[in-house]
Amino acid sequence: MHFLDLPPWLLSLLLAPFGLVLGSFGNVLIHRLPLEDPADRNVATKPSHCPRCKARIRWYHNVPLLSWLVLRGKCADCGAPISFRYPLVELLGGLILAGSVWVFPFGTLIWFKGVICALALLVLFFTDFTEFMLPDVLQFPLMALGLLFTVPQIFWPEHLTTVVGHGWNLLRVETFLNGLQAAPAWIPAGHLPVTWKESLIGLVAGYGLPWLVNLLYKLIRKTDGLGMGDFKMLAWLGAFWGWGAMLGILFAASLLAVVFALPLLISGRAKGQTMLPLGCFLALGTLPVVFYGPALWAGYQALFR
Numbered sequence: 550m551h552f553l554d555l556p557p558w559l560l561s562l563l564l565a566p567f568g569l570v571l572g573s574f575g576n577v578l579i580h581r582l583p584l585e586d587p588a589d590r591n592v593a594t595k596p597s598h599c600p601r602c603k604a605r606i607r608w609y610h611n612v613p614l615l616s617w618l619v620l621r622g623k624c625a626d627c628g629a630p631i632s633f634r635y636p637l638v639e640l641l642g643g644l645i646l647a648g649s650v651w652v653f654p655f656g657t658l659i660w661f662k663g664v665i666c667a668l669a670l671l672v673l674f675f676t677d678f679t680e681f682m683l684p685d686v687l688q689f690p691l692m693a694l695g696l697l698f699t700v701p702q703i704f705w706p707e708h709l710t711t712v713v714g715h716g717w718n719l720l721r722v723e724t725f726l727n728g729l730q731a732a733p734a735w736i737p738a739g740h741l742p743v744t745w746k747e748s749l750i751g752l753v754a755g756y757g758l759p760w761l762v763n764l765l766y767k768l769i770r771k772t773d774g775l776g777m778g779d780f781k782m783l784a785w786l787g788a789f790w791g792w793g794a795m796l797g798i799l800f801a802a803s804l805l806a807v808v809f810a811l812p813l814l815i816s817g818r819a820k821g822q823t824m825l826p827l828g829c830f831l832a833l834g835t836l837p838v839v840f841y842g843p844a845l846w847a848g849y850q851a852l853f854r
């Protein structure tokens with residue numbers, strides 16, 4: 550397998566437009582997937598309309614970032630304000646693809662996995678943020694994908710990918726590892742890739758653990774403490790990054806949720822029953838764990854020594 554590893558800045562420039570377009574498609578998913586009517590959830594063929602005047606969005610008003618700036622955040626037909634979320638998600642999509650080559654070797658499986666995960670988290674963050682919803686139609690395929698990503702390394706555990714590095718040197722990188730940092734493997738000794746067992750345990754425990762917590766909560770408070778979407782999100786994150794990382798993500802997300810909720814509870818603006826978009830915290834919590842998981846875990850253990 551050969552991949553041309555151009556200088557990262559050049560790859561970033563080449564990939565960024567694709568990221569902007571993916572971000573633009575992400576906006577369609579964020580808007581349509583939470584809709585009530587299944588016919589409205591069609592994200593493939595139905596053209597975009599202004600939600601107020603129903604005018605069809607013309608292609609030249611649908612250019613990522615630029616159109617929103619040119620139209621100054623308003624519908625070209627009726628002047629209805631267009632949410633700032635649109636250019637923001639497009640920009641983040643562009644940044645994800647542009648940034649991906651700086652943290653993962655372009656063309657390797659781990660690069661692809663990282664990009665898929667980041668784009669999925671981007672969409673789920675905003676469906677949860679705006680509608681308190683994490684669509685099954687995204688999360689079930691992500692569970693399967695997380696497991697599938699571990700299959701090639703069962704058959705080709707030592708597989709190497711040749712990339713052309715700076716100064717046109719040929720470099721051999723392990724296909725299933727992150728060549729630059731130990732991020733995706735939550736294993737203190739050695740930077741191994743996520744195995745199919747860790748992935749499968751991550752999937753099952755990711756769903757089962759919050760399910761158990763919720764069961765206890767239900768027995769005590771007689772109401773659901775967590776949404777089903779949160780279980781499924783943790784399940785696919787477990788399938789992607791292994792059960793150890795999944796526990797880290799759950800911990801980081803809980804910490805973030807507490808930090809966010811405490812001021813609201815103290816000031817009386819939220820009560821014990823106020824809904825929190827836990828999916829948003831899971832998305833944010835994934836970043837430090839995937840990138841710095843082993844280092845954070847080592848630091849945590851050192852505290853008790």
Ligand SMILES: [Zn+2]
Nearest residue numbers: 599602624627
């Ligand atoms: Zn309009």
